[in-house]
Amino acid sequence: MGEMPIIDRDKCNGCGLCVGVCTCGALVLVDNTVQAIEVDECRWCTLCELVCPNGAITCPFEIVIENGQGSA
Numbered sequence: 001m002g003e004m005p006i007i008d009r010d011k012c013n014g015c016g017l018c019v020g021v022c023t024c025g026a027l028v029l030v031d032n033t034v035q036a037i038e039v040d041e042c043r044w045c046t047l048c049e050l051v052c053p054n055g056a057i058t059c060p061f062e063i064v065i066e067n068g069q070g071s072a
Contacts, residue, residue, distance in 0.1 A: 003060045004036040005048055011056035018048035018057055 004026060014032030024041035027034050027048055034056070049057045 003044075004038060004042060006058045006060055007034050007036055008056045008058070009033050011054045012052075013054055013056075015053065017051045017053070021047040021051050023047075 012033050014029060014034065016029050016034070018034055019027045019029055023045070024039050024043065026036055026039045026042045028037060029035075044059060046059045049059045
């Protein structure tokens with residue numbers, strides 16, 4: 001199991017935008033607050049973090065894209 005997004009419940013207003021963009025079902029609304037549930041399918045796309053208007057979601061991982069070119 002990998003790391004899951006971290007939800008700051010004090011910042012979350014329960015808008016559900018992150019739930020709508022989560023393609024793996026890792027985010028759910030419970031009592032007007034988003035909660036991350038552990039799922040094997042989370043591919044760390046970071047869309048949930050990007051759409052959150054209050055900055056309530058932090059993804060504890062970094063996406064690195066290599067360009068495939070070697071160094072000289």
